[in-house]
Amino acid sequence: MACNIEVIFGQAKFATSGEPRLSYSRKWSGKFAIFSVATGPSQVTELQGKLAYHEKKRAIFSNEKFGIFGGKFVPETLISSLTKLDYEFNSALHDPQFQMELEVALRDYVGRETPLYFAERLIDHYKSRNRGKGPDIYLKREDLNHVGAHKINNAIAQTMLAKRMDCKNIIAATGAVQHGVATAAACAKLSLECTVFMGSLDMERRPSNVLLMKHLGAKVKSVKGSFKDAVSEGIRSWVNNLEISYLDVVSLKFFKIKNYVKNTIKLRNGHDDAIIILWAGKILGDNYHGAMSYLLQDEVGQIIGPYSIGVGLEYPGVSPELSFLKDIGHAEFSTVTDEQALEAYKRLCMLEGIFLALEASHALAFLDKLCPTLEDGEKVVVNLSGRGDKDATIVFNHTTKDE
Numbered sequence: 001m002a003c004n005i006e007v008i009f010g011q012a013k014f015a016t017s018g019e020p021r022l023s024y025s026r027k028w029s030g031k032f033a034i035f036s037v038a039t040g041p042s043q044v045t046e047l048q049g050k051l052a053y054h055e056k057k058r059a060i061f062s063n064e065k066f067g068i069f070g071g072k073f074v075p076e077t078l079i080s081s082l083t084k085l086d087y088e089f090n091s092a093l094h095d096p097q098f099q100m101e102l103e104v105a106l107r108d109y110v111g112r113e114t115p116l117y118f119a120e121r122l123i124d125h126y127k128s129r130n131r132g133k134g135p136d137i138y139l140k141r142e143d144l145n146h147v148g149a150h151k152i153n154n155a156i157a158q159t160m161l162a163k164r165m166d167c168k169n170i171i172a173a174t175g176a177v178q179h180g181v182a183t184a185a186a187c188a189k190l191s192l193e194c195t196v197f198m199g200s201l202d203m204e205r206r207p208s209n210v211l212l213m214k215h216l217g218a219k220v221k222s223v224k225g226s227f228k229d230a231v232s233e234g235i236r237s238w239v240n241n242l243e244i245s246y247l248d249v250v251s252l253k254f255f256k257i258k259n260y261v262k263n264t265i266k267l268r269n270g271h272d273d274a275i276i277i278l279w280a281g282k283i284l285g286d287n288y289h290g291a292m293s294y295l296l297q298d299e300v301g302q303i304i305g306p307y308s309i310g311v312g313l314e315y316p317g318v319s320p321e322l323s324f325l326k327d328i329g330h331a332e333f334s335t336v337t338d339e340q341a342l343e344a345y346k347r348l349c350m351l352e353g354i355f356l357a358l359e360a361s362h363a364l365a366f367l368d369k370l371c372p373t374l375e376d377g378e379k380v381v382v383n384l385s386g387r388g389d390k391d392a393t394i395v396f397n398h399t400t401k402d403e
Helices: 076-093 097-112 121-126 151-164 179-191 200-205 208-213 225-241 258-269 320-327 340-354 359-365 367-373 389-397
Strands: 004-008 032-038 116-118 136-140 169-174 193-199 219-222 244-246 275-278 286-288 289-294 331-334 379-383
Touching: 004 076, 004 275, 076 097, 076 151, 076 275, 097 151, 121 136, 121 258, 121 367, 151 169, 151 179, 151 244, 169 179, 179 193, 179 208, 179 286, 193 225, 200 208, 200 219, 208 219, 208 331, 225 244, 289 320, 340 367, 340 389, 359 367, 359 379, 359 389
Parallel strands: 032 275, 136 379, 169 193, 169 244, 193 219, 275 379
Antiparallel strands: 004 032, 004 331, 116 136, 286 289
Protein backbone atom coordinates (compact mmCIF):
# COMPACT_ATOMS: atom_id res chain seq x y z
CA MET A 1 0.00 0.00 0.00
CA ALA A 2 1.03 3.62 -0.27
CA CYS A 3 0.36 6.69 1.79
CA ASN A 4 0.13 10.27 0.64
CA ILE A 5 0.75 13.19 2.97
CA GLU A 6 0.07 16.76 1.95
CA VAL A 7 1.53 19.68 3.88
CA ILE A 8 1.92 23.32 2.97
CA PHE A 9 4.50 25.23 4.95
CA GLY A 10 3.47 28.78 5.68
CA GLN A 11 -0.31 28.64 5.70
CA ALA A 12 -0.80 25.13 7.11
CA LYS A 13 -3.48 24.19 4.61
CA PHE A 14 -4.39 20.53 4.30
CA ALA A 15 -6.30 18.19 2.07
CA THR A 16 -9.58 16.97 3.45
CA SER A 17 -10.24 13.32 4.11
CA GLY A 18 -12.03 11.21 1.53
CA GLU A 19 -11.03 10.14 -1.95
CA PRO A 20 -7.45 11.04 -2.97
CA ARG A 21 -7.14 14.19 -5.07
CA LEU A 22 -3.85 14.40 -6.91
CA SER A 23 -3.98 17.95 -8.25
CA TYR A 24 -3.61 19.96 -5.04
CA SER A 25 -0.32 21.52 -6.06
CA ARG A 26 -1.96 23.67 -8.73
CA LYS A 27 -3.31 25.79 -5.89
CA TRP A 28 0.01 25.99 -4.12
CA SER A 29 2.12 28.19 -6.36
CA GLY A 30 4.77 29.95 -4.34
CA LYS A 31 4.44 27.55 -1.40
CA PHE A 32 6.56 24.55 -0.52
CA ALA A 33 4.38 21.48 -0.45
CA ILE A 34 5.11 17.85 0.30
CA PHE A 35 3.15 14.99 -1.23
CA SER A 36 4.59 11.73 0.02
CA VAL A 37 4.01 8.25 -1.29
CA ALA A 38 5.07 5.34 0.86
CA THR A 39 4.66 1.62 0.69
CA GLY A 40 4.78 0.34 4.01
CA PRO A 41 6.36 2.81 8.25
CA SER A 42 7.27 5.81 6.29
CA GLN A 43 10.10 8.22 6.65
CA VAL A 44 8.37 11.50 7.25
CA THR A 45 9.94 14.89 6.70
CA GLU A 46 10.16 17.06 9.79
CA LEU A 47 7.18 19.38 9.74
CA GLN A 48 7.76 23.09 10.15
CA GLY A 49 5.31 25.54 11.61
CA LYS A 50 2.81 24.87 14.35
CA LEU A 51 0.10 22.46 13.30
CA ALA A 52 -2.94 21.97 15.52
CA TYR A 53 -4.56 18.74 16.58
CA HIS A 54 -7.95 20.13 15.64
CA GLU A 55 -10.13 17.54 17.34
CA LYS A 56 -8.71 18.20 20.82
CA LYS A 57 -7.25 21.67 20.20
CA ARG A 58 -3.79 20.70 21.34
CA ALA A 59 -0.38 20.75 19.68
CA ILE A 60 0.64 17.80 17.52
CA PHE A 61 3.94 17.30 19.24
CA SER A 62 4.66 16.43 22.85
CA ASN A 63 7.91 14.97 24.15
CA GLU A 64 6.91 11.42 23.27
CA LYS A 65 3.64 11.53 21.34
CA PHE A 66 1.83 12.68 18.22
CA GLY A 67 -1.74 13.12 19.41
CA ILE A 68 -2.67 9.74 20.90
CA PHE A 69 0.14 7.94 19.06
CA GLY A 70 3.64 7.11 20.22
CA GLY A 71 4.42 6.88 23.91
CA LYS A 72 6.30 4.24 25.89
CA PHE A 73 4.30 1.04 26.24
CA VAL A 74 7.12 -0.95 27.82
CA PRO A 75 7.86 -2.81 31.07
CA GLU A 76 8.76 -0.63 34.05
CA THR A 77 12.28 -2.08 34.05
CA LEU A 78 12.98 -0.31 30.72
CA ILE A 79 11.82 3.16 31.74
CA SER A 80 15.12 4.21 33.34
CA SER A 81 17.08 3.20 30.21
CA LEU A 82 14.68 5.05 27.91
CA THR A 83 14.77 8.10 30.18
CA LYS A 84 18.56 8.07 30.00
CA LEU A 85 18.34 7.83 26.22
CA ASP A 86 15.99 10.84 26.12
CA TYR A 87 18.42 12.85 28.21
CA GLU A 88 21.49 11.87 26.18
CA PHE A 89 19.73 12.53 22.88
CA ASN A 90 18.66 16.03 23.87
CA SER A 91 22.09 16.70 25.32
CA ALA A 92 23.77 15.69 22.05
CA LEU A 93 21.22 17.69 20.08
CA HIS A 94 22.41 20.86 21.79
CA ASP A 95 26.11 20.00 22.03
CA PRO A 96 28.08 22.00 19.41
CA GLN A 97 31.00 19.57 19.54
CA PHE A 98 28.80 16.54 18.86
CA GLN A 99 26.96 18.35 16.07
CA MET A 100 30.24 19.37 14.44
CA GLU A 101 31.54 15.78 14.57
CA LEU A 102 28.27 14.51 13.10
CA GLU A 103 28.38 17.08 10.32
CA VAL A 104 31.92 16.03 9.41
CA ALA A 105 30.93 12.33 9.41
CA LEU A 106 27.93 13.02 7.20
CA ARG A 107 30.03 15.02 4.76
CA ASP A 108 33.27 13.03 4.63
CA TYR A 109 32.12 9.50 5.48
CA VAL A 110 28.51 9.30 4.32
CA GLY A 111 28.98 11.57 1.32
CA ARG A 112 26.25 14.16 1.90
CA GLU A 113 24.82 16.26 0.37
CA THR A 114 23.55 13.84 -2.29
CA PRO A 115 22.60 15.46 -5.61
CA LEU A 116 19.20 16.35 -7.00
CA TYR A 117 19.12 14.93 -10.53
CA PHE A 118 16.94 16.33 -13.34
CA ALA A 119 15.48 13.23 -15.03
CA GLU A 120 15.09 14.54 -18.59
CA ARG A 121 14.32 11.28 -20.37
CA LEU A 122 11.85 10.23 -17.67
CA ILE A 123 10.12 13.59 -18.12
CA ASP A 124 9.92 13.04 -21.88
CA HIS A 125 8.45 9.58 -21.29
CA TYR A 126 5.52 10.94 -19.28
CA LYS A 127 5.00 13.95 -21.53
CA SER A 128 4.78 11.66 -24.55
CA ARG A 129 1.86 9.91 -22.86
CA ASN A 130 0.05 13.16 -22.03
CA ARG A 131 0.06 15.22 -25.24
CA GLY A 132 3.38 16.86 -24.47
CA LYS A 133 2.37 18.08 -21.01
CA GLY A 134 3.74 17.07 -17.66
CA PRO A 135 5.78 18.05 -14.60
CA ASP A 136 9.53 18.42 -14.16
CA ILE A 137 10.83 15.32 -12.37
CA TYR A 138 13.88 15.33 -10.10
CA LEU A 139 15.51 12.33 -8.42
CA LYS A 140 16.98 12.78 -4.93
CA ARG A 141 20.00 10.47 -5.11
CA GLU A 142 20.09 8.97 -1.61
CA ASP A 143 21.28 5.80 -3.34
CA LEU A 144 24.69 7.50 -3.68
CA ASN A 145 25.27 7.58 0.08
CA HIS A 146 28.00 5.35 1.51
CA VAL A 147 26.85 1.67 1.49
CA GLY A 148 24.16 2.60 -1.02
CA ALA A 149 21.12 3.86 0.90
CA HIS A 150 19.69 6.51 3.19
CA LYS A 151 20.10 4.19 6.20
CA ILE A 152 23.67 5.31 6.89
CA ASN A 153 22.40 8.79 7.83
CA ASN A 154 20.54 7.29 10.76
CA ALA A 155 23.11 4.61 11.59
CA ILE A 156 26.11 6.93 11.91
CA ALA A 157 24.23 9.34 14.17
CA GLN A 158 22.86 6.58 16.41
CA THR A 159 26.21 4.81 16.78
CA MET A 160 27.88 8.12 17.66
CA LEU A 161 25.20 8.65 20.31
CA ALA A 162 25.72 5.10 21.60
CA LYS A 163 29.46 5.67 21.96
CA ARG A 164 28.75 8.92 23.81
CA MET A 165 26.64 6.83 26.23
CA ASP A 166 29.49 4.29 26.70
CA CYS A 167 27.50 1.47 25.10
CA LYS A 168 29.81 -1.21 23.73
CA ASN A 169 27.45 -3.36 21.67
CA ILE A 170 25.05 -2.10 19.00
CA ILE A 171 22.01 -4.27 18.27
CA ALA A 172 20.06 -3.92 15.01
CA ALA A 173 17.44 -5.80 13.02
CA THR A 174 17.26 -5.77 9.25
CA GLY A 175 15.08 -7.06 6.45
CA ALA A 176 16.33 -5.73 3.11
CA VAL A 177 19.82 -5.62 4.70
CA GLN A 178 20.51 -1.92 4.02
CA HIS A 179 19.97 -0.98 7.67
CA GLY A 180 22.11 -3.89 8.82
CA VAL A 181 24.97 -3.07 6.46
CA ALA A 182 24.83 0.62 7.41
CA THR A 183 24.89 -0.18 11.13
CA ALA A 184 27.77 -2.64 10.67
CA ALA A 185 29.75 -0.04 8.71
CA ALA A 186 29.18 2.67 11.32
CA CYS A 187 30.21 0.29 14.12
CA ALA A 188 33.40 -0.63 12.27
CA LYS A 189 34.26 3.06 11.92
CA LEU A 190 33.65 3.75 15.62
CA SER A 191 35.17 0.49 16.95
CA LEU A 192 31.92 -0.84 18.42
CA GLU A 193 30.64 -4.40 18.50
CA CYS A 194 27.66 -5.03 16.23
CA THR A 195 24.99 -7.74 16.35
CA VAL A 196 22.41 -7.86 13.55
CA PHE A 197 19.26 -9.98 13.77
CA MET A 198 17.75 -11.06 10.46
CA GLY A 199 14.78 -13.23 9.50
CA SER A 200 15.68 -16.62 8.04
CA LEU A 201 13.54 -15.92 4.97
CA ASP A 202 15.38 -12.67 4.30
CA MET A 203 18.78 -14.31 4.80
CA GLU A 204 17.93 -16.81 2.06
CA ARG A 205 17.05 -13.95 -0.29
CA ARG A 206 20.12 -11.82 0.52
CA PRO A 207 23.11 -14.16 1.04
CA SER A 208 25.69 -11.77 -0.44
CA ASN A 209 24.62 -8.95 1.86
CA VAL A 210 24.79 -11.23 4.88
CA LEU A 211 28.40 -11.92 3.91
CA LEU A 212 29.03 -8.19 3.55
CA MET A 213 27.82 -7.52 7.10
CA LYS A 214 30.20 -10.21 8.34
CA HIS A 215 33.05 -8.60 6.38
CA LEU A 216 32.29 -5.39 8.29
CA GLY A 217 32.73 -7.27 11.56
CA ALA A 218 29.08 -7.79 12.52
CA LYS A 219 27.67 -10.91 14.13
CA VAL A 220 24.62 -11.89 12.04
CA LYS A 221 22.03 -13.99 13.89
CA SER A 222 19.24 -15.81 12.08
CA VAL A 223 15.69 -15.61 13.46
CA LYS A 224 12.94 -17.88 12.17
CA GLY A 225 10.56 -15.75 10.14
CA SER A 226 10.88 -12.30 8.58
CA PHE A 227 11.77 -8.74 9.54
CA LYS A 228 9.15 -8.28 12.27
CA ASP A 229 10.45 -11.42 14.00
CA ALA A 230 14.01 -10.12 13.76
CA VAL A 231 12.92 -6.83 15.38
CA SER A 232 11.29 -8.72 18.26
CA GLU A 233 14.42 -10.80 18.84
CA GLY A 234 16.62 -7.69 18.69
CA ILE A 235 14.53 -6.04 21.40
CA ARG A 236 14.79 -9.16 23.58
CA SER A 237 18.56 -9.14 23.23
CA TRP A 238 18.73 -5.46 24.17
CA VAL A 239 16.49 -5.97 27.22
CA ASN A 240 18.89 -8.64 28.51
CA ASN A 241 21.93 -6.35 28.18
CA LEU A 242 20.65 -2.87 29.00
CA GLU A 243 23.83 -1.56 30.61
CA ILE A 244 26.17 -2.16 27.66
CA SER A 245 23.86 -2.41 24.64
CA TYR A 246 22.21 0.12 22.36
CA LEU A 247 19.24 -0.73 20.12
CA ASP A 248 19.73 0.91 16.72
CA VAL A 249 16.18 1.08 15.39
CA VAL A 250 15.31 1.68 11.76
CA SER A 251 15.05 5.35 10.87
CA LEU A 252 11.45 6.56 10.56
CA LYS A 253 12.13 10.17 9.60
CA PHE A 254 13.31 11.42 6.28
CA PHE A 255 16.74 12.99 6.70
CA LYS A 256 17.22 16.67 5.90
CA ILE A 257 15.73 16.60 2.42
CA LYS A 258 13.27 19.51 2.49
CA ASN A 259 15.52 22.54 2.75
CA TYR A 260 18.08 21.18 0.30
CA VAL A 261 15.44 20.35 -2.30
CA LYS A 262 13.66 23.67 -1.91
CA ASN A 263 16.85 25.74 -2.09
CA THR A 264 18.28 23.78 -5.03
CA ILE A 265 15.16 24.09 -7.15
CA LYS A 266 14.86 27.79 -6.28
CA LEU A 267 18.48 28.31 -7.30
CA ARG A 268 17.91 26.60 -10.65
CA ASN A 269 14.60 28.30 -11.43
CA GLY A 270 14.99 31.67 -9.74
CA HIS A 271 11.76 31.39 -7.74
CA ASP A 272 9.83 29.21 -5.30
CA ASP A 273 7.61 26.50 -6.71
CA ALA A 274 5.11 24.05 -5.35
CA ILE A 275 7.07 20.82 -4.92
CA ILE A 276 5.69 17.31 -4.73
CA ILE A 277 7.98 14.80 -3.03
CA LEU A 278 7.45 11.06 -3.45
CA TRP A 279 9.23 8.51 -1.31
CA ALA A 280 8.84 4.88 -0.33
CA GLY A 281 8.82 3.52 3.19
CA LYS A 282 6.68 0.94 5.03
CA ILE A 283 2.89 0.62 5.45
CA LEU A 284 1.33 -0.54 8.09
CA GLY A 285 -4.70 1.19 16.27
CA ASP A 286 -2.61 -0.59 18.46
CA ASN A 287 0.57 -0.90 20.48
CA TYR A 288 3.37 -2.90 18.77
CA HIS A 289 7.05 -2.85 19.67
CA GLY A 290 6.45 -0.27 22.38
CA ALA A 291 4.55 2.57 20.71
CA MET A 292 0.95 3.26 19.75
CA SER A 293 0.50 3.25 15.97
CA TYR A 294 -1.63 1.79 13.20
CA LEU A 295 -1.04 -1.85 12.28
CA LEU A 296 -2.06 -4.47 9.78
CA GLN A 297 -4.51 -6.58 11.79
CA ASP A 298 -7.22 -9.15 11.21
CA GLU A 299 -10.80 -8.90 12.50
CA VAL A 300 -9.83 -10.20 15.97
CA GLY A 301 -6.83 -7.90 16.35
CA GLN A 302 -4.03 -10.32 15.46
CA ILE A 303 -1.06 -8.99 13.48
CA ILE A 304 -1.21 -9.86 9.77
CA GLY A 305 2.04 -10.89 8.16
CA PRO A 306 2.86 -8.28 5.50
CA TYR A 307 4.14 -9.01 2.00
CA SER A 308 5.96 -6.92 -0.59
CA ILE A 309 8.39 -7.66 -3.39
CA GLY A 310 10.45 -4.94 -1.71
CA VAL A 311 11.70 -6.86 1.33
CA GLY A 312 12.34 -3.67 3.30
CA LEU A 313 8.61 -2.95 3.29
CA GLU A 314 7.62 -6.16 5.06
CA TYR A 315 6.74 -4.71 8.47
CA PRO A 316 3.16 -4.51 9.81
CA GLY A 317 3.36 -1.06 11.45
CA VAL A 318 3.85 2.62 10.71
CA SER A 319 5.40 5.48 12.67
CA PRO A 320 3.29 7.28 15.31
CA GLU A 321 3.76 10.52 13.38
CA LEU A 322 2.25 9.08 10.22
CA SER A 323 -0.54 7.43 12.22
CA PHE A 324 -1.44 10.81 13.66
CA LEU A 325 -1.51 12.52 10.28
CA LYS A 326 -3.81 9.79 8.98
CA ASP A 327 -6.11 10.15 11.98
CA ILE A 328 -6.70 13.87 11.40
CA GLY A 329 -7.24 13.40 7.68
CA HIS A 330 -3.87 14.64 6.43
CA ALA A 331 -2.60 11.28 5.21
CA GLU A 332 -4.19 9.16 2.51
CA PHE A 333 -3.44 5.64 1.32
CA SER A 334 -3.32 4.07 -2.13
CA THR A 335 -1.70 1.00 -3.66
CA VAL A 336 1.22 0.02 -5.91
CA THR A 337 1.45 -3.58 -7.11
CA ASP A 338 4.56 -5.73 -7.46
CA GLU A 339 4.19 -5.56 -11.23
CA GLN A 340 4.01 -1.76 -11.24
CA ALA A 341 7.10 -1.50 -9.00
CA LEU A 342 9.04 -3.88 -11.27
CA GLU A 343 8.09 -1.87 -14.35
CA ALA A 344 9.24 1.33 -12.65
CA TYR A 345 12.58 -0.30 -11.77
CA LYS A 346 13.14 -1.39 -15.38
CA ARG A 347 11.99 1.97 -16.77
CA LEU A 348 14.52 3.97 -14.75
CA CYS A 349 17.29 1.56 -15.75
CA MET A 350 16.48 1.98 -19.44
CA LEU A 351 15.76 5.72 -19.49
CA GLU A 352 18.23 7.14 -16.98
CA GLY A 353 20.82 4.41 -16.42
CA ILE A 354 19.98 4.25 -12.71
CA PHE A 355 19.04 1.05 -10.87
CA LEU A 356 17.08 1.78 -7.71
CA ALA A 357 15.88 -0.31 -4.79
CA LEU A 358 12.54 -2.05 -5.22
CA GLU A 359 11.30 -0.19 -2.15
CA ALA A 360 11.85 3.14 -3.90
CA SER A 361 10.45 1.71 -7.12
CA HIS A 362 7.00 1.83 -5.51
CA ALA A 363 7.22 5.61 -5.25
CA LEU A 364 8.49 5.90 -8.82
CA ALA A 365 5.60 3.74 -10.04
CA PHE A 366 3.13 6.22 -8.59
CA LEU A 367 4.19 8.70 -11.28
CA ASP A 368 1.92 6.78 -13.66
CA LYS A 369 -1.08 8.04 -11.68
CA LEU A 370 0.31 11.39 -10.64
CA CYS A 371 1.82 12.88 -13.80
CA PRO A 372 -1.41 13.05 -15.85
CA THR A 373 -2.92 15.28 -13.12
CA LEU A 374 -0.11 17.88 -13.18
CA GLU A 375 0.58 20.86 -15.41
CA ASP A 376 3.77 21.85 -17.24
CA GLY A 377 6.38 23.27 -14.90
CA GLU A 378 5.15 21.71 -11.69
CA LYS A 379 7.92 20.03 -9.72
CA VAL A 380 8.06 16.40 -8.60
CA VAL A 381 10.95 14.99 -6.54
CA VAL A 382 11.26 11.21 -6.18
CA ASN A 383 13.49 10.05 -3.35
CA LEU A 384 15.70 7.16 -4.48
CA SER A 385 16.22 5.74 -1.01
CA GLY A 386 18.68 3.04 -2.03
CA ARG A 387 20.58 1.24 -4.79
CA GLY A 388 18.97 -1.62 -6.65
CA ASP A 389 21.90 -4.00 -6.97
CA LYS A 390 20.53 -5.92 -3.98
CA ASP A 391 17.32 -6.51 -5.98
CA ALA A 392 18.84 -7.43 -9.36
CA THR A 393 18.27 -11.17 -8.85
CA ILE A 394 14.64 -10.65 -7.84
CA VAL A 395 14.01 -8.49 -10.91
CA PHE A 396 15.77 -11.03 -13.13
CA ASN A 397 13.60 -13.86 -11.77
CA HIS A 398 10.49 -11.84 -12.65
CA THR A 399 11.70 -11.02 -16.16
CA THR A 400 10.46 -13.01 -19.16
CA LYS A 401 12.80 -14.32 -21.85
CA ASP A 402 11.38 -11.81 -24.33
CA GLU A 403 12.51 -8.95 -22.10
